[in-house]
Amino acid sequence: MRRSDPVVVEGLTKVYRGRSGEVVALNDVSFSVRGGEVFGVLGPNGAGKTTLSLIIAGLLEPTRGTAYVMGEDVRKLKRKVCEKYVALYLSGYMRLVQSFLRVPALKYLIMVGSIHWARGDLRRRAEEALKMVGLWEWRDEWPSRFSAGMKARLKLAELLLYDMPILVLDEPTVHMDPASCMEVWRVLKKVAREEGRTILLTTQNMEEAEYLCDRILFLNRGRVVAIATPHELRELVVKRERIVVALRRGDGGRLVEKLRDLPAVFHAEAREGGRLIVIEAAKDGVAPAELIDLAAKLGCEVRYLSYEKPSLSDVFRALVAGGAA
Numbered sequence: 001m002r003r004s005d006p007v008v009v010e011g012l013t014k015v016y017r018g019r020s021g022e023v024v025a026l027n028d029v030s031f032s033v034r035g036g037e038v039f040g041v042l043g044p045n046g047a048g049k050t051t052l053s054l055i056i057a058g059l060l061e062p063t064r065g066t067a068y069v070m071g072e073d074v075r076k077l078k079r080k081v082c083e084k085y086v087a088l089y090l091s092g093y094m095r096l097v098q099s100f101l102r103v104p105a106l107k108y109l110i111m112v113g114s115i116h117w118a119r120g121d122l123r124r125r126a127e128e129a130l131k132m133v134g135l136w137e138w139r140d141e142w143p144s145r146f147s148a149g150m151k152a153r154l155k156l157a158e159l160l161l162y163d164m165p166i167l168v169l170d171e172p173t174v175h176m177d178p179a180s181c182m183e184v185w186r187v188l189k190k191v192a193r194e195e196g197r198t199i200l201l202t203t204q205n206m207e208e209a210e211y212l213c214d215r216i217l218f219l220n221r222g223r224v225v226a227i228a229t230p231h232e233l234r235e236l237v238v239k240r241e242r243i244v245v246a247l248r249r250g251d252g253g254r255l256v257e258k259l260r261d262l263p264a265v266f267h268a269e270a271r272e273g274g275r276l277i278v279i280e281a282a283k284d285g286v287a288p289a290e291l292i293d294l295a296a297k298l299g300c301e302v303r304y305l306s307y308e309k310p311s312l313s314d315v316f317r318a319l320v321a322g323g324a325a
């Protein structure tokens with residue numbers, strides 16, 4: 001881990017003290033993001049993604065450990081992180097921000113740009129930014145009349161106005177339809193490749209992570225489960241298979257327990273009242289005969305068996321359910 005990387009996170013822990021006691025939102029998280037890299041943080045609800053984004057942007061204090069942004073400690077910089085280095089996008093707040101605005105979109109961009117002292121020819125930059133996010137034809141419309149996806153894209157356009165070397169985007173495409181997502185992904189890729197900016201984005205969308213990110217960090221319940229490139233993920237997929245077992249009779253729950261003891265099994269669960277069992281296993285790790293024998297020993301009769309190549313989403317589910325793959 002090099003302090004010279006734009007974002008370096010070291011032993012970061014965040015404990016919230018809420019009404020129902022303490023919540024460890026981040027637990028000893030360490031990683032670093034290289035210059036010009038698109039780095040994805042993937043995780044289910046409550047994984048700690050927003051908490052991580054807020055800490056890196058200097059808006060929330062860590063409990064232990066810290067993050068360095070362009071070599072500076074966020075505990076010291078605090079809110080200045082966002083003035084000096086980071087353009088932050090929080091999907092949850094977008095609708096609030098722009099819902100009351102009654103100025104045309106292009107004028108709005110020029111307005112906010114001038115508040116935040118964006119350098120250069122502001123009008124040209126605002127026009128370019130609107131075109132980049134696919135809102136050019138809406139430039140004369142009020143943002144208050146935009147859909148959630150359009151507001152999100154307008155906010156992204158706003159972030160592009162500033163010369164910040166780092167973009168921290170918390171679930172940027174969460175309200176967007178597939179076509180808008182693709183448009184935004186292209187913009188972000190371009191921003192990283194051509195302008196050399198560093199992007200850290202959080203998402204629950206596996207497809208987004210795979211398309212956009214150079215590396216992906218899996219976060220679950222505040223812990224790092226894996227850091228991998230999309231290529232390594234593909235390898236993971238190739239090395240795995242999904243086995244679906246339908247039972248005619250027997251106790252599927254007991255079979256699942258025994259399956260979990262097999263070294264080749266990463267994850268096993270019973271569905272539909274124990275009649276259907278879904279197994280994530282190493283490729284060729286569990287032979288059909290072995291499965292049928294094991295089931296028979298537990299008094300289960302197998303109706304059918306199928307072996308499938310899992311999708312990346314299955315890998316994600318397996319990672320969050322069972323730890324490292």
Ligand SMILES: Nc1ncnc2c1ncn2[C@@H]1O[C@H](COP(=O)(O)OP(=O)(O)OP(=O)(O)O)[C@@H](O)[C@H]1O
Nearest residue numbers: 016017018023025044045046047048049050051052
């Ligand atoms: N202000 C707070 N006070 C107490 N607990 C909090 C607070 N903010 C977040 N948490 C808790 O911290 C954990 C992580 O929350 P966080 O919002 O970072 O997750 P997330 O990965 O962004 O989830 P989501 O996908 O739903 O946006 C959750 O268990 C959440 O309940």
Ligand SMILES: [Mg+2]
Nearest residue numbers: 049050051170
């Ligand atoms: Mg969140």
